Amino acid sequence: MFEFKRIFKRSRYIEVKNLENEDGEKRPNIPSGMWVKCKTCGKILYSKDLENSIMTCENCRTHFRIGSRERINYTIDSGTFIEYDKNMISENPIDFEGYEDKLQELRDKTLLNEAVITGEGKINGQDTIIAVMDSNFMMGSMGSVVGEKITRAIEKATEAKKPIIIFTASGGARMQEGIYSLMQMAKTSAAIARHNGKGGLYITVLTDPTTGGVTASFAMLGDIIIAEPNALIGFAGQRVIEQTIKQQLPDGFQKAEFLLQKGFIDKVVDRKAMKDTLTEILKMHS
Amino acid sequence: MVTLPFEKNMYELKSKIDELKNLAIDQNMDLDKEIRQLEIKLYNMQKEAYKNLTAWDKVSIARLVERPTALDYINLIFEDFMELHGDRYYGDDSAIVGGIAYLNGIPVTVIAQQKGNNTKENIKRNFGMPNPEGYRKALRLMKQAEKFKRPVICLVDTPGAYCGLGAEERGQGEAIARNLMEMSTLKTPVISIVIGEGGSGGALALAVADEVWMLEHAIYSILSPEGFASILFKDSSRAKEAANVMKITAQDLINFGIIDRIIKEPLGGAHTNVDEMAASIKRNLEESINRLLWEPIEALLIKRYYKFRKIGKIVE
Numbered sequence: 001m002f003e004f005k006r007i008f009k010r011s012r013y014i015e016v017k018n019l020e021n022e023d024g025e026k027r028p029n030i031p032s033g034m035w036v037k038c039k040t041c042g043k044i045l046y047s048k049d050l051e052n053s054i055m056t057c058e059n060c061r062t063h064f065r066i067g068s069r070e071r072i073n074y075t076i077d078s079g080t081f082i083e084y085d086k087n088m089i090s091e092n093p094i095d096f097e098g099y100e101d102k103l104q105e106l107r108d109k110t111l112l113n114e115a116v117i118t119g120e121g122k123i124n125g126q127d128t129i130i131a132v133m134d135s136n137f138m139m140g141s142m143g144s145v146v147g148e149k150i151t152r153a154i155e156k157a158t159e160a161k162k163p164i165i166i167f168t169a170s171g172g173a174r175m176q177e178g179i180y181s182l183m184q185m186a187k188t189s190a191a192i193a194r195h196n197g198k199g200g201l202y203i204t205v206l207t208d209p210t211t212g213g214v215t216a217s218f219a220m221l222g223d224i225i226i227a228e229p230n231a232l233i234g235f236a237g238q239r240v241i242e243q244t245i246k247q248q249l250p251d252g253f254q255k256a257e258f259l260l261q262k263g264f265i266d267k268v269v270d271r272k273a274m275k276d277t278l279t280e281i282l283k284m285h286s
Numbered sequence: 287m288v289t290l291p292f293e294k295n296m297y298e299l300k301s302k303i304d305e306l307k308n309l310a311i312d313q314n315m316d317l318d319k320e321i322r323q324l325e326i327k328l329y330n331m332q333k334e335a336y337k338n339l340t341a342w343d344k345v346s347i348a349r350l351v352e353r354p355t356a357l358d359y360i361n362l363i364f365e366d367f368m369e370l371h372g373d374r375y376y377g378d379d380s381a382i383v384g385g386i387a388y389l390n391g392i393p394v395t396v397i398a399q400q401k402g403n404n405t406k407e408n409i410k411r412n413f414g415m416p417n418p419e420g421y422r423k424a425l426r427l428m429k430q431a432e433k434f435k436r437p438v439i440c441l442v443d444t445p446g447a448y449c450g451l452g453a454e455e456r457g458q459g460e461a462i463a464r465n466l467m468e469m470s471t472l473k474t475p476v477i478s479i480v481i482g483e484g485g486s487g488g489a490l491a492l493a494v495a496d497e498v499w500m501l502e503h504a505i506y507s508i509l510s511p512e513g514f515a516s517i518l519f520k521d522s523s524r525a526k527e528a529a530n531v532m533k534i535t536a537q538d539l540i541n542f543g544i545i546d547r548i549i550k551e552p553l554g555g556a557h558t559n560v561d562e563m564a565a566s567i568k569r570n571l572e573e574s575i576n577r578l579l580w581e582p583i584e585a586l587l588i589k590r591y592y593k594f595r596k597i598g599k600i601v602e
Contacts (some may be wrong), residue, residue, distance in 0.1 A: 093530065093599040189494075220464070235447070
């Protein structure tokens with residue numbers, strides 16, 4: 001029987017998924033919903049369009065955080081990537097309660113073994129060694145495994161006389177491994193020093209966010225330092241600074257453009273132009 | 287006498303001994319035997335207490351305003367210390383002092399984080415929290431030491447690198463990173479000694495060395511216990527608990543193989559006898575500097591590289 005009332009019933013809305021989880025952390029992976037709201041400008045984006053624009057908002061240029069696998073797909077020529085140290089996982093060096101469980105949970109959830117993927121491959125036909133950090137895995141924090149994988153990748157580059165490119169995305173040193181994490185800063189920086197000594201090229205690409213012990217070690221040591229637009233890059237966290245100086249921080253503080261203006265990075269490059277820019281740099285050093 | 291929370295009993299006993307001493311003088315009584323007995327008791331109590339210090343006790347000792355600062359040691363250990371200033375780019379950071387001096391006749395470069403012994407001095411020294419220009423001054427002096435083949439001795443004592451707006455604008459991260467990189471290949475022997483607080487990257491920026499030592503009650507950590515508690519327990523008031531979890535004492539770190547040597551402090555802590563402490567540091571330095579100066583620099587650099595290269599716990 002035809003129900004007259006149904007004509008006025010509200011149809012179902014399409015669910016718009018916000019790119020934020022309960023902790024207020026941005027979710028860098030491609031959302032499952034069809035529509036995505038840009039966190040910066042509020043525009044509703046069709047997820048296929050978003051993927052086509054390699055996770056950047058067509059309206060306001062906002063670069064969504066992306067995972068390490070996606071990053072490698074966007075950067076390395078298809079079929080050329082060979083991953084290093086794929087199965088390396090962390091121990092619990094200071095016996096921090098619950099750390100092993102947390103790691104296992106993250107491995108299951110993210111299908112990553114740790115917060116960095118390293119390996120070699122080609123960028124528009126040119127050989128490179130690459131390390132890509134992933135903020136999905138414990139905020140990209142650096143513990144023993146991240147330090148070891150990055151150091152090995154740098155050493156391989158030095159030995160094979162290849163360039164090394166590191167995409168950073170990290171909240172800093174990993175607290176759960178205590179002093180061991182701090183020492184990874186020295187270890188990775190020392191490997192860069194050796195690479196420099198042999199005339200090797202080192203490019204860093206700073207992505208949102210790059211902070212703490214990663215900023216204070218290999219992230220800031222590139223021969224050429226590139227950043228993605230609007231990426232948060234700094235040493236201390238903004239809340240800590242505000243508490244220390246007891247005043248509000250200016251707009252744009254610790255953003256990629258701010259660092260460019262202060263002279264600490266070479267270029268701000270859109271994600272869409274990243275592969276071409278890297279290609280150009282590699283060419284000039286080949 | 288400075289009293290720490292765990293020293294309350296000892297403080298009471300000490301007061302009693304003092305009372306007895308006064309009594310003996312006032313009443314002209316012979317109480318020597320009693321006083322001596324109590325003094326032995328006090329000594330044993332102290333010895334026992336200092337053997338069983340918790341990590342948090344050590345945090346309290348390391349942070350004492352009365353704890354000797356870098357300049358206290360510099361003046362007692364070295365001869366003719368001449369302070370040199372400025373990073374040649376921006377300014378002179380008073381949280382880091384550096385200069386040239388003699389160690390028993392050998393010219394050396396000394397670089398140290400400087401806290402104050404009182405509030406006024408602490409404000410001048412920014413509580414030992416360096417800005418980027420401090421780290422750049424340190425690097426300049428290290429490069430100078432390399433040029434003139436002087437060994438470098440660093441005294442580490444900082445809650446951490448300063449977290450201010452200007453520090454960020456002037457590249458705190460870059461300044462620390464560069465020190466880590468440059469120190470790893472500095473062509474002259476480097477010894478770093480954590481004399482109080484070794485706070486995070488701000489401490490490490492003076493501690494990529496051939497040998498890293500700690501005073502017996504010093505601490506060296508990835509972050510302050512307060513910061514650690516606030517991040518991992520979401521409650522900064524659980525700092526005491528965090529201190530124990532973090533493994534920050536000299537004894538923990540030597541077991542991990544992160545540091546090379548612990549220098550014993552006088553009973554009751556370095557502040558109870560600065561002269562004795564300084565003399566002990568000096569003895570250690572003399573022996574080691576002479577030994578390091580004899581090693582070919584290439585061998586030294588390889589050793590320095592692997593010293594840090596091997597740190598990390600992984601499963602493959």
